[in-house]
Amino acid sequence: MPMWDDILGHEQNKEFLARLLQPGNRPHALLFYGPEGIGKKQLALRFAKTFLCQKPDEHPCGRCESCRLINLAEHSFAHPDFILVEQEAPGKDLKIEQIKEMSRQAAFAPALSGHKVCVIDAADRMTVEAANSLLKLLEEPPPNWMFILVASRLERLLPTILSRVIQLRFDQIPLALTQEALNRLGLERPELLARLAGGSLGAAVNLAAADAVSYREQALEFLEALPLAQPMRYVASQPWLESYDKQGGLLFTEMLLFLARDVLLWQNGLEEQIYNCDCTDRLRRLAASWPASHLKQAADIAQQAYQAIESNAGAKLVLETVVLKTDILRKEER
Numbered sequence: 046m047p048m049w050d051d052i053l054g055h056e057q058n059k060e061f062l063a064r065l066l067q068p069g070n071r072p073h074a075l076l077f078y079g080p081e082g083i084g085k086k087q088l089a090l091r092f093a094k095t096f097l098c099q100k101p102d103e104h105p106c107g108r109c110e111s112c113r114l115i116n117l118a119e120h121s122f123a124h125p126d127f128i129l130v131e132q133e134a135p136g137k138d139l140k141i142e143q144i145k146e147m148s149r150q151a152a153f154a155p156a157l158s159g160h161k162v163c164v165i166d167a168a169d170r171m172t173v174e175a176a177n178s179l180l181k182l183l184e185e186p187p188p189n190w191m192f193i194l195v196a197s198r199l200e201r202l203l204p205t206i207l208s209r210v211i212q213l214r215f216d217q218i219p220l221a222l223t224q225e226a227l228n229r230l231g232l233e234r235p236e237l238l239a240r241l242a243g244g245s246l247g248a249a250v251n252l253a254a255a256d257a258v259s260y261r262e263q264a265l266e267f268l269e270a271l272p273l274a275q276p277m278r279y280v281a282s283q284p285w286l287e288s289y290d291k292q293g294g295l296l297f298t299e300m301l302l303f304l305a306r307d308v309l310l311w312q313n314g315l316e317e318q319i320y321n322c323d324c325t326d327r328l329r330r331l332a333a334s335w336p337a338s339h340l341k342q343a344a345d346i347a348q349q350a351y352q353a354i355e356s357n358a359g360a361k362l363v364l365e366t367v368v369l370k371t372d373i374l375r376k377e378e379r
């Protein structure tokens with residue numbers, strides 16, 4: 046098998062892709078679809094690099110001219126036969142100019158590797174114009190091109206595009222697999238990290254690096270402190286409210302949202318689905334004292350705060366509002 050072992054799971058898809066490395070009839074276009082954050086794009090990029098490698102038997106060799114021009118670690122792609130179309134920023138649509146820029150390259154034959162590979166990430170975020178422009182390319186693909194579309198929402202792709210691609214479905218990675226990989230990396234609380242990251246290894250590693258567990262702990266302590274006897278005094282005396290920057294504010298509100306979600310799940314007898322699996326006693330106590338309707342509102346407050354901080358509202362002010370609003374909610378009659 047090629048060197049995709051560090052991408053978790055997806056064994057059948059990896060085997061299918063490994064067969065495409067052999068000469069023979071190859072599809073012009075593939076579509077990788079499935080939930081976010083499970084390695085679809087990583088695998089597409091890795092496959093592209095292996096496919097273009099001048100010694101593909103070495104999967105990829107990492108030394109040939111082709112390999113040196115595709116630097117995955119630095120996300121730097123100088124390879125003339127490799128094109129990556131991706132969102133300019135998270136949440137942005139793919140624009141027709143981006144597809145047209147790619148089409149212009151159709152005039153040029155592959156320069157190094159005999160093939161061109163074009164990865165279109167977030168293909169389900171194409172504008173209608175962009176999608177129609179891509180459709181034209183897929184209808185008459187330039188010789189020796191391979192397109193790989195990556196998408197999480199199949200229903201947002203044009204049926205005419207879907208009919209021209211070989212679809213590879215990617216499933217959620219089993220939690221146990223992510224947990225095992227985190228364990229091998231020597232990270233603490235692998236099960237909690239795996240759950241908080243929804244099974245995505247990359248996201249779990251990022252959460253560990255950002256010390257997400259400490260923000261989770263703070264969010265939990267905050268919920269446990271409610272109702273506050275003296276809200277203003279509480280706000281003035283909490284060092285975390287002072288110290289959290291944008292990143293900290295985002296992590297805190299995200300963890301608060303997860304906790305509210307978990308307590309709701311607990312109330313509904315769905316304990317096995319909770320993220321915060323290491324503090325079930327504390328969740329149970331919260332579940333006993335919070336009415337479900339208030340929990341949903343608390344989750345909304347956290348969600349709105351997350352969005353406000355994301356659009357650059359000051360973390361301190363937003364978090365103070367979260368504290369006061371959630372406290373008022375907690376004091377409301379059932």
Ligand SMILES: [Zn+2]
Pocket residue numbers: 098099100105106107108109110111112
């Ligand atoms: Zn190579």
